[in-house]
Amino acid sequence: MTTDQDTDLQLSDRQSAIKQLVEKTGFATVAELASLYSVTTQTIRRDVNALCDAGHLARFHGGVGLPSSIENEDYTDRRASFSDAKEKIGALVAEIVPNRASLFLNIGTTTEAVAAALQDHRQLSVVTNSLHVAGTLSDQDGFEVMVAGGRVRTGDGGIVGEAAIEFLQGFRLDFGIIGISGIDRDGALLDFDYREVRAAQAIIENARQVILVADHNKFGRAAMAKVGGLDLVDILVTDCPPPDEFLPALREAGVRVVHP
Template structure:
């Protein structure tokens, strides 16, 4: 997943026709997630993420399935962090029926989703608000998060390298996500299949630091091996 991959190999890997795979590649290339080449596809550039409004649409149904799957693993009366990302926002929606949750977030969209639900106590981190997606970033947000120790840290990611490295685009966002990992008893990673092998330039951590990965398709074999060695639970949401 680190370089060029032929259309035929991808179609076989995901059990779809080459025509379906080409359509998926065209969609991903249009969103800036990959680069399309003759006969195959390669990684996108590593310096800039897809626009937030586009990410809201991309793989929306897959993200909702992932979110429902994860929400079933969060018991009532839990404390949790929810960080920045369109997939974690879907997790917030899936949690609205839970009883007596305490949620700490650095995502204004998550705060909006959960506001007004009497069964959820909501705590919002302070810091710099990123205008493009409502994320709260910077050292103040990370310092705020470090004041807590919670049951579950729910995070998203922009890319997972073939060696299991977790990657993102904004070092300020990574500081807050790193604080979430360090201050959660269990860490749940929510990510759709497009993030496997995707490039980004800022290192967050490694798959071995995650307790469970929630996704919509099985990861590439090399990542599954990393997960087995690190005893990371894999949850693949059904269609």
């Protein structure tokens, strides 16, 4: 039987170093790796192909990232899971966001619940990389809804890729409302898809206030890609008090916690 250790032994020193680097950083471009190891991009691509074929890493546009070895649930299942909790979160966010505000909403079933709760607001300007969010809000009178360009992901209607990230970086808005797949005990914000992570990072960087929306199931849930830490968040909106073991990280980061 072949073990993970046996597979690692088949890697070259450079391939092992690339694997360790990406496990630490979450993503690296081919150009960055070629410069770091003083080899051609063609050589790095061969290394990347070997690592991806072995299941250690995953190819993304322009580079390599972590594989989704802990797979997210199917979109239909995610939308049905904890729907009551997501509705509560949406209602709380609607109380925070005033009329005539500008905001980002990223991909996710919780941000979709937020969009549904915002339909009675007036004169909102919304920038999103989610077709479902855009569909919910685009028919509202007085709303301006702008959608990122790029490849539409099947299933959840998310728009990912470099074009989407560049689009999001072109705004400076009042609120950045982001969903997440998991929150680690040390305060790390986690997700499954590095392309989605980069979009969330663009939103965080260009929002005056960041609102993290996460139901109780997200606390302690594992995912492979790191968005950042709780220090990037101004307000956490959730459906019940966070577990005690997460309170130190929340206090240290100065996050305001809102729940029913």
